[in-house]
Amino acid sequence: MNGGTNGSGLGGRSWDPGLEIEVPFEQRPVNEYSSLKDETLYSWAELGPGGFFLRLGGLWLVTFTVLGVPIAAASFNPSKDPLRFLLAASSGTLFIVALIVLRIYLGWSYVGDRLLSAVIPYEETGWYDGQMWVKPPEILARDRLLGSYKVKPVIKMLKQTLVGTGALLVAAVTLFIFATPVEDFIRDTFTTKENSLSSTSTNSTKLALRKEELLSLPLEVKEDDDLAQAAAEAANGRPVYCRDRYYRALAGGQYCKWEDLLIK
Structure with missing residues (x-):
């Protein structure tokens, strides 16, 4: 120790x-x-x-x-x-x-x-x-x-x-x-x-609505036979949109004639 x-x-x-x-x-x-x-x-x-x-x-x-x-x-x-x-x-x-x-x-x-x-x-x-x-x-x-x-x-x-x-x-x-x-x-x-x-969906919807509106007659024309006859005579029996390039393109132009396509 x-x-x-x-x-x-x-x-x-x-x-x-x-x-x-x-x-x-x-x-x-x-x-x-x-x-x-x-x-x-x-x-x-x-x-x-x-x-x-x-x-x-x-x-x-x-x-x-x-x-x-x-x-x-x-x-x-x-x-x-x-x-x-x-x-x-x-x-x-x-x-x-x-x-x-x-x-x-x-x-x-x-x-x-x-x-x-x-x-x-x-x-x-x-x-x-x-x-x-x-x-x-x-x-x-x-x-x-x-x-x-x-x-x-x-x-x-x-x-x-x-x-x-x-x-x-x-x-x-x-x-x-x-x-x-x-x-x-x-x-x-x-x-x-x-x-x-x-955006694509919205554009498609707008195009469909515009085409539908163009292809359908206004309510006043549908209800008045005289107006409908006058509109048809003014358009020579063709859709009115054929005379407008923009609306003709939207509608497809399948009911338009060749002379309508030359209208500017």
């Missing part, structure tokens, strides 16, 4: 818990590792890829519903700009999740570095009296065993998660940037087609 207090711990002795007595209990790497595992957020990383990504997905969904949707709706109308609305809400939520993953990674990376290092800093009573502690061989072997088999796999998974999250975030932001011209192009294309169909 006394030999561990001087911090040397060299020699062929077996491991003694007193070898760490120089370092405050909460600053010993093995205890920092135990505390990290017990914290709710940091403990997710030890669940394995399946459990970890399941919790990240739940976190993304809750954040998307509570924060992403209301904030995005304040900037983009979901009914008028649905694409930009979804991309803005998704990008913001993904950014928050990426920050949380980064925080988890930094915590595990800090503990991993202290477990694998042969010399670690510690503070006896505060930041102003910092000291350096050289780990005895027994403590160093134990810490490096924990760091290699318990912490390193977690850090590797967190690194891969950060890379994937960053790639998704960049893709979402890129899509958001190009969402405006794409959405405007789609809207203009469909609007032009609808207007063209509507």
Whole structure:
């Protein structure tokens, strides 16, 4: 016990818990590792890829519903700009999740570095009296065993998660940037087609009405035999529209003679 207090711990002795007595209990790497595992957020990383990504997905969904949707709706109308609305809400939520993953990674990376290092800093009573502690061989072997088999796999998974999250975030932001011209192009294309169909339908209706009006006699002519006879004599027994180029073209001119077509 006394030999561990001087911090040397060299020699062929077996491991003694007193070898760490120089370092405050909460600053010993093995205890920092135990505390990290017990914290709710940091403990997710030890669940394995399946459990970890399941919790990240739940976190993304809750954040998307509570924060992403209301904030995005304040900037983009979901009914008028649905694409930009979804991309803005998704990008913001993904950014928050990426920050949380980064925080988890930094915590595990800090503990991993202290477990694998042969010399670690510690503070006896505060930041102003910092000291350096050289780990005895027994403590160093134990810490490096924990760091290699318990912490390193977690850090590797967190690194891969950060890379994937960053790639998704960049893709979402890129899509958001190009969402405006794409959405405007789609809207203009469909609007032009609808207007063209509507204009064609309106013109066809007008042409049909004009032709029907031309081919039908006025009500006064139908009811008065003298007027009808006078109109027929004035037109030489042919439709009156034959003498007008515009109305002749609308009516088709199938009842007109060749001399009528020469009238200007």
